[in-house]
Amino acid sequence: MPLNTQIYTSDLVSETIKNIIFDLGGVLFNIEPERTAEAFAALSNSSPVDIMELHKSQNFFTDYEKGLIGDHEFRDHIREFLNKELSDKQIDDAWGALLLDIPMNKIAMIKEAGQNHRTFLLSNTNNIHRIKFEADFIETAGNRIQEYFEKVYYSFEMGMRKPDAEIFLEVLNKNDLNPEESLLIDDSLPNILSAEHLGMRTIHVPINKTVIEIQI
Numbered sequence: 586m587p588l589n590t591q592i593y594t595s596d597l598v599s600e601t602i603k604n605i606i607f608d609l610g611g612v613l614f615n616i617e618p619e620r621t622a623e624a625f626a627a628l629s630n631s632s633p634v635d636i637m638e639l640h641k642s643q644n645f646f647t648d649y650e651k652g653l654i655g656d657h658e659f660r661d662h663i664r665e666f667l668n669k670e671l672s673d674k675q676i677d678d679a680w681g682a683l684l685l686d687i688p689m690n691k692i693a694m695i696k697e698a699g700q701n702h703r704t705f706l707l708s709n710t711n712n713i714h715r716i717k718f719e720a721d722f723i724e725t726a727g728n729r730i731q732e733y734f735e736k737v738y739y740s741f742e743m744g745m746r747k748p749d750a751e752i753f754l755e756v757l758n759k760n761d762l763n764p765e766e767s768l769l770i771d772d773s774l775p776n777i778l779s780a781e782h783l784g785m786r787t788i789h790v791p792i793n794k795t796v797i798e799i800q801i
Contacts, residue, residue: 602786604767605698606756607734609708611772611792613695614718615685624679629667639666649711652741656712681717692726695733706730706737707756707769709746715739736760747771748779757783 610616622633622640629636640646645662648654654662660676698704710718722730731737738756740746745755757764764784771777772792780787 601766602702602768604703604705604760604762606705606707606767606769606785607695608769608771608773608776608790609706609710609718610684612770612790613691613706614687614721616683616792617685618683620682620685621679624682625663625667628671628675628679629669631667647746650709650740650746652711652744659711659713677713677717680713684714684718684721687718687722687725689725692733699733699735703760703762704734705756705760706734707747707752708738709740711741715741747773748775750779750783753780753783753785757785 607613619633619637622636625631625636626633643662643666645654645659645666649659660671660673663676663680664671695704719730722728726733736756738752740752743752743755745752747753753769756762757767765786768786768788769777769780770788770790771780772790774789777787777789
């Protein structure tokens, strides 16, 4: 029986899709980036708007997602960025505040998708977030997130991030995937456009909405 939830579909032809590449934040895990801005604002007596604007101006956030800097260096950048002496735990808690939960119907969806397709996870993320969402996933699902996919790819472990074409090519080439037979499900339009440029099929999901019954 199909799960009863809001459905986002595309005009895909069922026989053409053999592989599904899922994004994590906003597609599987519910997120609210504003919560991290609010948490850091509270720690530094700033406004969330100021934190969001400063975030856009700092390259070290992207460097952290690419694994170019480690956890300790990232935290030191945060202390300098906020001009505040904060403990590692204060930083980690605020940085992880955007990660909310993964609903059980989404876990059921990826499990069902894996019955008839090769499934992969490709996420722009970092080690502090990884520790939190992997623990949250186990608490919700009772199993490690890696058990639900053929392969899990994290940007900080790969040294690259979406929407750069190289990260999609890495996943496609390492797993011998035909782009035209591969579907990306992502909440970021730049990621979607980059994948389409490579010949992949895509579904652009509004952030935190649920894709359950995809006609593929």
